[in-house]
Amino acid sequence: DFILSTKGLRIEPSITLEITAKAKAMKDSGIDVVSFGAGEPDFNTPENIQNEGIRAIKEGLTRYTPASGIVELKNAICEKFKEDNNLDYKPSNIIISSGAKHSIHNALLAILNPGDEVIFGTPYWVSYPDLVKLADGVPVYIETKEENDFKFNVEDLNRVLTDKTKAIILNSPSNPTGSIYTEEELRAIADWAVKNKVFIISDEIYEKLIYDNNKHISIASLNEDIKNLTIVINGMSKSHAMTGWRIGYAAAHEKIVKIMSNIQSHATSNPCSISQYASVEGLKGDQASVEEMKRHFVERRDYMAETINSIKGLSCRKPEGAFYIMINFTQLLGKTIKGKEINSSMDFANLLLDEAKVAVVPGVAFGDDKYIRLSYATSMDNIKEGLRRIKEIVEE
Numbered sequence: 562d563f564i565l566s567t568k569g570l571r572i573e574p575s576i577t578l579e580i581t582a583k584a585k586a587m588k589d590s591g592i593d594v595v596s597f598g599a600g601e602p603d604f605n606t607p608e609n610i611q612n613e614g615i616r617a618i619k620e621g622l623t624r625y626t627p628a629s630g631i632v633e634l635k636n637a638i639c640e641k642f643k644e645d646n647n648l649d650y651k652p653s654n655i656i657i658s659s660g661a662k663h664s665i666h667n668a669l670l671a672i673l674n675p676g677d678e679v680i681f682g683t684p685y686w687v688s689y690p691d692l693v694k695l696a697d698g699v700p701v702y703i704e705t706k707e708e709n710d711f712k713f714n715v716e717d718l719n720r721v722l723t724d725k726t727k728a729i730i731l732n733s734p735s736n737p738t739g740s741i742y743t744e745e746e747l748r749a750i751a752d753w754a755v756k757n758k759v760f761i762i763s764d765e766i767y768e769k770l771i772y773d774n775n776k777h778i779s780i781a782s783l784n785e786d787i788k789n790l791t792i793v794i795n796g797m798s799k800s801h802a803m804t805g806w807r808i809g810y811a812a813a814h815e816k817i818v819k820i821m822s823n824i825q826s827h828a829t830s831n832p833c834s835i836s837q838y839a840s841v842e843g844l845k846g847d848q849a850s851v852e853e854m855k856r857h858f859v860e861r862r863d864y865m866a867e868t869i870n871s872i873k874g875l876s877c878r879k880p881e882g883a884f885y886i887m888i889n890f891t892q893l894l895g896k897t898i899k900g901k902e903i904n905s906s907m908d909f910a911n912l913l914l915d916e917a918k919v920a921v922v923p924g925v926a927f928g929d930d931k932y933i934r935l936s937y938a939t940s941m942d943n944i945k946e947g948l949r950r951i952k953e954i955v956e957e
């Protein structure tokens with residue numbers, strides 16, 4: 562009989578795992594499953610970036626780097642912040658980590674004391690609650706609504722404010738909803754955060770995947786006061802199809818970055834040296850491939866939103882960014898399809914997998930049981946076939 566970590570035992574396994582494991586087992590046994598589960602671009606890393614990785618290996622740039630990252634990449638990140646977000650940072654404000662998830666983990670470890678509360682909206686990105694718990698914090702949820710484009714506002718924040726409130730996690734564009742906060746909405750949240758001395762962790766990992774005439778604004782760029790309270794999170798995974806390379810980064814006040822760097826120096830040391838050199842090319846090299854991937858995402862999103870809204874019993878809002886669509890299936894609640902009653906997002910996801918051979922992520926994984934999430938980081942052929950199967954079973 563072991564006595565194990567109480568904190569460790571409180572960390573939940575990913576709910577999405579159950580259904581993705583089932584989908585994989587079905588595929589392995591030869592069943593033709595269409596998967597909408599992917600949380601990563603279906604494109605290969607652009608060739609110019611691949612080549613820089615190869616060059617780094619050949620030139621022996623394969624040793625430890627400074628724990629917080631190489632200065633070449635920090636400089637490239639500072640240039641990116643200036644150019645894209647009108648934010649002035651120095652290399653001392655930057656820490657590079659093994660993915661944006663790692664950056665968020667470091668950020669929470671650097672600012673939280675036991676019992677501190679961290680606010681974010683539901684539906685949320687799966688890892689936020691457990692990352693907060695790992696850092697001894699307490700997640701505080703604001704339930705957002707589809708009719709408000711899944712966004713929260715200052716009134717919502719006032720309702721959950723306590724003397725333990727320490728930070729807000731903002732995710733714009735959002736996974737899973739694709740929603741984007743406007744400048745005006747961000748200004749109101751920024752003023753509230755400054756007034757109440759609350760940190761903002763601004764997860765901007767989907768910044769480059771933004772469609773139509775929508776604009777990405779970093780909350781840190783609004784004024785000096787909010788900049789001092791904000792830890793901006795970004796990374797290479799989604800924008801440059803580099804999920805496996807594991808490079809994310811954070812920009813914040815030097816005092817915060819110093820703590821994050823000290824923590825990282827003991828926990829993991831530097832992020833992969835090869836990936837760091839390749840990322841310099843990712844940020845400074847030709848961005849044509851980023852634009853090309855975006856064109857595919859827009860086309861797929863348009864097709865999906867239109868098709869889903871034409872299926873009786875289902876609806877969705879057209880997301881402004883990222884590569885996910887939330888399907889509202891509340892009209893099907895209580896109904897029985899193929900002898901199975903639908904009472905939850907897990908029921909609906911299981912039905913689609915078992916009977917239509919389509920894998921989706923149940924909304925319960927994001928704290929909202931009224932939806933399922935479909936990723937459009939998959940080919941148009943898959944999308945067409947997958948939606949055809951969904952339509953067939955739902956309209957039965």
Ligand code: PLP
Pocket residue numbers: 600659660661662663686732735736764766796797798804808809
């Ligand atoms: N933040 C959000 C909202 C995400 O969806 C993801 C990946 O799914 C990440 C952060 C982490 O990305 P990575 O650790 O690959 O940089």
